[in-house]
Amino acid sequence: MGRAPCCDKAKVKRGPWSPEEDAKLKEYMAKHGTGGNWIALPQKAGLKRCGKSCRLRWLNYLRPNIKHGEFSxxxxxxxxxxxxxxxxxxxxxxxxxxxxxxxxxxxxxxxxxxxxxxxxxxxxxxxxKPQQAAHFSSLLHATSLPSSPSTPLSSSPSFTCSSNSYNYTLARSFTEPISFSSSPLSNNSFTTASMLQPQETFVGSMQNYQVKDNLIMFGGEASCSSSDGSWSNQMSHVKEEYEHGDGANNNTGQVGLQNYLHNGVEDGQKLMFSSGVAGHGVLNGWTGKPIGLWGENxxxxxxxxxxxxxxxxxxxxxxxxxxxxxxxxxxx
DNA sequence: AAGTTGCCCAACCGCCCATAC
DNA sequence: TGTATGGGCGGTTGGGCAACT
Structure with missing residues (x-):
């Protein structure tokens, strides 16, 4: 048996939005926001629309900074x-x-x-293009994670992006915002100048990560992601792991992340690293477990x-x- | 000029998941 | 713990328009 519809289809208006409806929705959003409830919003805003329809209209067309037109x-x-x-x-x-x-x-x-x-x-x-690969969606694979969660990080686990010969090193101390550094491993066919300088830290804090399905994204730009940019409600289990580190030995986060890397990350799950440098402000990388299976980009x-x-x-x-x-x- | 076809894209549908109760 | 509810998201639809015949 299917679930009940979110609204009475007979009583709501459907089809294209009129300028008046747009104006109403915009005005309401400017004053009140969603109030955390899209279903109740149409009535409050004086719109004869389904809440989902309002949500879609807002997210896809009315919210600020929406870009329309040709794709580059x-x-x-x-x-x-x-x-x-x-x-x-x-x-x-x-x-x-x-x-x-x-x-x-x-x-x-x-x-x-x-x-x-x-x-x-x-x-x-x-x-x-290597810079595209590195810039937009570098695949990283972990090369030196500890063999078990209980093993302290004796050395910095590294994530290697094989396609462009970059080595991303996971900062060892998670008491500080997690960071990665990059260093060119060899003579590359492309310049790093537009992207990362050697040893430049490029990923933000561990507090700024997101989980969606089997993907874990660090950084990112919530304001312009997806329909609504909201991943936050799906991050809880990772955050919990992160926060459950051993505060007493000042390794808060380290054990948590280790545990997560070893236990929390399901087989086949991927990590995505994202930061706000270069171009669109996005630099991504993916890694996953089981470790080492990804030999190529x-x-x-x-x-x-x-x-x-x-x-x-x-x-x-x-x-x-x-x-x-x-x-x-x-x-x- | 009228009819037909194909394309584009805004909007809808329905399922899944997380959360509240 | 089970159920109801709302939000999120991928797939699909259909109206409007341009191109073609």
Whole structure:
């Protein structure tokens, strides 16, 4: 048996929003906000609309800083790369494109970008650009986590982004805001100047992380993510782990995070690191457990492979073809 | 000029999940 | 602990419009 509808469909107005309705909603939001209850909002605001409809209208069109119009080439690449990585997780993809909404991106992908890819008007090389990989969705894999949660961190666990030869080192002390530093490992084919200087700390505090489904995101920009940018209510279990560190030995957070990395992170779960540097202010990385399974960057998908994904993906819960999936254990 | 087709995108639908009770 | 409720999100729909015949 399905659940009861959220409102009486017969009594609410449907279809396109009028300027008057927009104005009412805007005015109400400016004065009161949602009040934490979208269902009750229409009545309070004098709108004959379903609460969900109000929410959608606000989040997708009326809230400040919404960006409409043409997508840039950079945005195209971000969307393609992330789609190849995580599939149709539009809210997550939207979180990486300031001002864009998941609905916007979803529509853009379905109507234009998919075709662009198939027609070959997106340069496949762009999808492989190292700076793109590092900038938007670097895959990191942990290389030196302690073998058990009870083992103190004898050395800093490191997360290596294999595609661009960067080594991200997890700061050892979690009593301070968690941070990562970067250092180029070798002569890279691209410059770091626009991104990170060696040893530059780039990720913000542990207090600023988010969990969504099997993804853990550090940083990010709530104000422009997804439909509403709200991940906070889904972060509780990680936060708890983090906060349950041993305060007595001043390792608060360290044990918690260790526990989380070893226990809290389910198999196949990913960590996503995000910070506000360069370009759109987003630098991401992914890592996951089991450790070490990701030997290569999933961004290294060729145009042909992405095309194949498009043509074969009737279900969105897989990301890669069978062989790739098994090889990389990229389920989530 | 009229009819048809295809595209775009705003809005809706329905399921899932978290939380309150 | 079970149930009800609200929020979030991906998939789908359908109206409006432009392009085409």
């Amino acid at each position: 080439d950079d945005e195209d690449r971000i969307i393609c790369s992330l789609y190849a990585n995580i599939g149709s997780r539009w809210s997550i993809i939207a979180a990486q494109l300031p001002g864009r909404t998941d609905n916007d991106i979803k529509n853009y992908w379905n109507t234009k970008l998919k075709k662009k890819l198939i027609m070959g008007s997106i340069n496949p090389d762009a999808l492989r 999933p961004l290294d998908y060729s145009l042909e492979e992405i095309k194949q994904l498009i043509s074969t993906s009737s279900c969105n819960n897989f990301l890669f073809d069978e062989n790739k999936t098994a090889e990389k254990a990229m389920y989530y």
